[in-house]
Amino acid sequence: MALSYKARKRLSLLILLVGMPAYVVLAVTIMTALPRLPLWAEVPVYILLGFGWIVPFKAVFTGIGQPDPDAPAPPAQD
Template structure:
């Protein structure tokens, strides 16, 4: 079952406000625990982890910045 536009907007907000800070903490702990030896390895680790978090939520974030496709059209009266 596909989520409605409003439900996707709400889930996107929850993911960004709650899930992303939690993921940042987990990624920081993971990077500290792995203790990469060079700057480039550390940079690659953080860039990789920065991209990986959004992949499961791609369908939720698609089209969120656009107008609601289910809303009735507004009459443009000048």
């Protein structure tokens, strides 16, 4: 199912405002529930967790910063 540009933009905003903070709380909660890792092992785990949320949402965020491709072209000015 292909989402329209407007739907992807709204979904990406929802993901960033609601999903991202929830993911951060979940990741920190999981890390505190585990036994304390040494610093050399803990840093890569946090880096993987930091980039791990991007993978499932890559298609939603692709092209969001670009102008709307479905919008009509503005009239040419002389």
